[in-house]
Amino acid sequence: MDMSVKAGGLELKNPVLTASGTFGYGLEFMPYGDLTRLGGIVVKGLSLKPRTGNPGPRIVESPCGLLNAIGLENIGVEAFLRDKLPRLPWDRTPVLVNLYARDQAEFGELAAVLAQEPGVAGLEINVSCPNVRAGGIQFGQDPGLLAAVCRAVKDRAGAKPVMVKLSPNVTDITVLARAAEDNGADLISLINTLSGMAVDIRSRKPRLGNVIGGLSGPAVKPVALRLVHAVCRAVHIPVIGLGGITSAEDILEFILVGAHAVQVGSSNFQRPDKSFQLVQELEDLTRELSISSWQEFRGSFRETNF
Amino acid sequence: MMMSTPPNCCTLQVLGLEKPGQDQFVHLILEDPGWRWTPGQFLMLRPCAWELDPFGARPFSIADVDEQGLHLYVQVAGRGTRRLAGLEPGESLTVWGPLGRGFVYDQETPLLLLAGGMGLAPFVGLIRNHLDPLRLELLFGHRQDVSCYPFAELEKTTLAWHFQDVCPDDLRQLQEVVRVKIRNYAAEGLVLACGPLPFLRMVKALGAECRARVQISLETTMMCGVGACLGCVVQAEGGGNLQTCVQGPVFRADEVGLGEE
Numbered sequence: 001m002d003m004s005v006k007a008g009g010l011e012l013k014n015p016v017l018t019a020s021g022t023f024g025y026g027l028e029f030m031p032y033g034d035l036t037r038l039g040g041i042v043v044k045g046l047s048l049k050p051r052t053g054n055p056g057p058r059i060v061e062s063p064c065g066l067l068n069a070i071g072l073e074n075i076g077v078e079a080f081l082r083d084k085l086p087r088l089p090w091d092r093t094p095v096l097v098n099l100y101a102r103d104q105a106e107f108g109e110l111a112a113v114l115a116q117e118p119g120v121a122g123l124e125i126n127v128s129c130p131n132v133r134a135g136g137i138q139f140g141q142d143p144g145l146l147a148a149v150c151r152a153v154k155d156r157a158g159a160k161p162v163m164v165k166l167s168p169n170v171t172d173i174t175v176l177a178r179a180a181e182d183n184g185a186d187l188i189s190l191i192n193t194l195s196g197m198a199v200d201i202r203s204r205k206p207r208l209g210n211v212i213g214g215l216s217g218p219a220v221k222p223v224a225l226r227l228v229h230a231v232c233r234a235v236h237i238p239v240i241g242l243g244g245i246t247s248a249e250d251i252l253e254f255i256l257v258g259a260h261a262v263q264v265g266s267s268n269f270q271r272p273d274k275s276f277q278l279v280q281e282l283e284d285l286t287r288e289l290s291i292s293s294w295q296e297f298r299g300s301f302r303e304t305n306f
Numbered sequence: 307m308m309m310s311t312p313p314n315c316c317t318l319q320v321l322g323l324e325k326p327g328q329d330q331f332v333h334l335i336l337e338d339p340g341w342r343w344t345p346g347q348f349l350m351l352r353p354c355a356w357e358l359d360p361f362g363a364r365p366f367s368i369a370d371v372d373e374q375g376l377h378l379y380v381q382v383a384g385r386g387t388r389r390l391a392g393l394e395p396g397e398s399l400t401v402w403g404p405l406g407r408g409f410v411y412d413q414e415t416p417l418l419l420l421a422g423g424m425g426l427a428p429f430v431g432l433i434r435n436h437l438d439p440l441r442l443e444l445l446f447g448h449r450q451d452v453s454c455y456p457f458a459e460l461e462k463t464t465l466a467w468h469f470q471d472v473c474p475d476d477l478r479q480l481q482e483v484v485r486v487k488i489r490n491y492a493a494e495g496l497v498l499a500c501g502p503l504p505f506l507r508m509v510k511a512l513g514a515e516c517r518a519r520v521q522i523s524l525e526t527t528m529m530c531g532v533g534a535c536l537g538c539v540v541q542a543e544g545g546g547n548l549q550t551c552v553q554g555p556v557f558r559a560d561e562v563g564l565g566e567e
Contacts, residue, residue, distance in 0.1 A: 024534035028552075031313050032402070032532075044536075052547055059529050059537030061386075064359045066529065070536045073547065218358045246358065269362055269529040270352060271400045273315045 001286055005039070005294055007238035007260040008186035009161035010094055010122055012039040015255065015294070016279050019242050019265035020045055020098035020124060020165070021070065022216075023275070025084040029268070033276030039261060040094040043080070045126045047100050048110055050076035055209035060198050065217025065244070066266060067196050069210035072100050072126075077113055085119045094121030096163065099153075108152040115158035123160055125153055125185075128167030128192035140167040140192075143179040154184030163187040163240065166231070168220075169195045173227050174234035181235045189240040189263060190231060191224045217266040218244040225253060232258025232299060246270065248281035252289075258299040311342045313532070315402040317354065320395050321375045327454030329382065332391045336376040341404045343368050345432035346500070346523050346556040349403030350531035351378075353393060360386045365528045365551075367500070368404060369456070370431035379427045379456060405531050406555050409498050409521055413437045418491040419444040420484060420509055422501020423455075428523060429500065430456050439464040445487055447471055447480050447505065485512050492518040498556075499523070503564060510559040520559035526550045541565070 003014040017040035023029060026041045035041065053073025060067050075083070080097070088095050097120050101107040107125070114120045127140035127149060139145045146164070154162050164180040166173060168191040177188055193214025198207035224243020232239050241254030242263035254262045264275045271277075291297045322335035345368075352363035364386050369377040382388050393399075409432065411417055419429045419442060426446055433439055444466040446457055452468055460466050469480045488509075491497055499509040500523035513520035526538040533552035541563040542548045548562055 022530075022534060024532070028530075028533045032315050044534075053536065053539070056539065057527055057537075058539070059527055059535060061360060061362050063361075065361055068529075068535070068537065073536050073539070217361050266361070269535055271315055271363070272402055272530065272532050272534075 001291060001293060003283060003286070005261050007240070008163070010040065010187070012094060012261055014039040014279055014282065015261035016251065016275060016282060017042055017096070017240065017261060017263045018268060018275050019263035020126070021068075022265040022268045025080060026088050026095065027084060029272055029275075032272040036089045036092040037276055037279050038093050039279070040096060040121070041088070042096045042098055042124055042263060043084070044074050045072050045098040045100040046074050046077045046080050046110070047072065048077055048106055050074060050079065057207060057209055060207040060213070062196075062198060062215065062217075063219060065215055065219035066269075067198055067208060067213035067215050068193070069208045069213035071210060077110060081113075081117060081119075085117070088119070090119035090121070095119060096122040096124050098124040098126050098165070100126045104148050104152040107149050108156045111153040111156040111162075115156060115160055120160060122163060122186075123153060123157055124163045124165050124189060125149060126165055126192075128165050128169075137167055137169065140176065141170050143175050146176055147179045147183040150180050150183040150185050161186040163189050165192055166190040167192050168223055168227055168243075174230055177231040177235050181237050185237060187238050187240060187260075188231060188235060189242060191220070191227050191243045194220050194223060216244065218246055220244045221250065225257060228254055228259055229257035229301070245278075246274075248278060248285040251278065251282050252285065252297075255294065255298050256301045258301070260294075260298065309342065310344050310347060310404045310408070313403055313405055314339075315400065317398050318376070318401045320393050320397045320399065322395060323393060325391070327450055329391050330450070331454040332380040332382070333456065334378040334380060334390070334393070335374055336378065336399065336401065338371055338375050339401060339403070341371070343371070343404035344408030345428045345435070346408030346498075347404040347406055348531070348555060349401055349405060350528070351399050351401045353389070354398040354400060356389070360389065362386075362529050363400070363402075363531065364390070365405075365531055367427040367523070368431065369427045370434055372434070377430065379424060379430070381424045402531065406551055407553070409523070409556050411496055411498065414441070416441050416491060416495035417443070418487055418495055418497045420497060420499040420501070421446045422505035423448055425499070425501030425505070425523070425525075426455050426457065427500070429498075430460065432498075433460050433464050443487070445469075445484060447501070481508055481512070484509065485516070488512050488518050488520075489516045492516045495519075496521070499559075507564045510564055513559050521556050522559050522562070523556045524550050524554050524562070526555075
């Protein structure tokens with residue numbers, strides 16, 4: 001079948017994107033696979049100025065997943081556009097930039113810089129990072145703030161599709177999803193990590209330098225699936241699902257409940273060729289299940305009694 | 307020095323397993339991945355049987371590759387390494403490497419090798435593959451019985467000393483010996499060190515005191531090994547971060563900050 005997907009102004013050759021924060025700037029994975037095979041690449045969250053991130057330890061494993069508190073360490077948008085983007089095959093695979101800023105004005109400024117770049121296929125607004133003090137998650141928990149950020153980015157993003165990445169750490173995610181939709185978002189991606197914590201009973205200290213971190217990996221997949229399902233029913237714009245995907249079956253589950261595409265995150269750490277493998281495995285699985293088109297399969301989940 | 311091959315990801319079988327120290331130490335022999343590598347480089351591995359849990363891969367120094375296969379030395383320290391100790395020959399692992407930057411040296415320079423505990427691993431291959439092992443001197447500090455570590459065979463080919471560290475006095479004694487040795491190598495030689503953080507702090511301080519050229523190999527928590535997760539960063543001496551997995555794990559001692567005790 002035709003694996004390609006059109007969603008919110010993005011044209012993807014397949015529905016498998018890599019998730020921000022788990023795939024570096026893309027170049028790190030070149031030894032392990034052909035980047036042009038991927039549906040899209042979402043690079044590490046970028047800010048206007050470089051950030052050094054949080055003190056260590058920054059990562060701790062947990063059952064079926066991991067907690068991280070990197071704190072959005074990044075080289076800054078300028079260095080990315082100068083040193084990384086030209087080496088990515090952006091003309092053959094959409095490269096989306098995840099952006100982080102401390103306030104609306106900075107978000108707008110970032111969007112304006114990226115709007116000029118032919119190599120950038122779209123913007124993903126990070127309003128859901130649990131590991132930074134200013135901005136980040138507070139934008140993702142308050143519908144009013146989210147709306148303003150969304151508007152600020154959309155107004156300066158020119159023709160670039162704007163995607164808003166939602167946090168699961170809220171009481172009703174559909175309220176935030178609607179706030180994004182009503183304020184110009186072209187797509188929604190979810191979920192970012194679940195806020196979590198790990199402690200050491202011997203040293204009596206936290207296991208993360210930042211004390212709290214974000215949980216990801218297969219441990220969060222059921223939560224992600226439920227929230228993607230809820231958001232898909234609440235909005236009319238396309239949804240990109242993510243959270244704990246490690247197999248082609250997982251990808252189809254997200255599409256079944258309504259997602260247009262998915263992002264593969266922590267599983268890139270399980271083996272660096274994981275996303276490339278999943279592209280192939282997804283193609284094989286759609287054939288095995290005789291899925292005729294994405295349009296037919298997407299959202300075809302039947303909510304019936306057993 | 308030979309350049310290492312670009313990294314790749316492959317599936318390797320366990321060929322053999324030796325446990326020299328009950329179940330706490332494991333010498334793993336895997337199929338030869340056919341890499342060119344340099345001592346100090348590492349790999350990431352994850353048994354295929356782990357499926358979803360334990361979630362992540364684990365980093366290990368490449369100890370050596372010879373006609374038997376790829377040699378790794380593992381000390382049981384937690385959930386993952388305990389599971390590794392239970393591997394059987396024939397089981398498959400996902401392995402990627404060779405990763406990072408190894409020790410930088412030439413075959414003519416006299417080398418002082420300082421190993422603490424399992425920090426001995428990268429020196430196994432360095433010593434075995436060196437053209438003139440008589441130019442090498444190895445000082446090995448360890449907590450457990452020396453038979454737990456791959457030390458005995460190294461002793462046969464190169465000048466090697468070992469010190470078991472049982473009480474705080476032993477550590478002070480080791481520090482004195484290390485100071486004298488580093489001083490001997492300060493003018494013409496090079497000091498290479500690998501071991502736990504307190505050991506490396508001591509080596510770094512003594513190296514600075516004696517104005518010796520020192521390279522240290524760091525061990526940090528890693529998830530990806532390829533520079534993507536930013537979980538393994540350490541502080542650069544001049545400010546900013548260094549990524550252990552791609553900019554290290556071997557650093558010049560004066561470029562990396564090791565923090566306070």
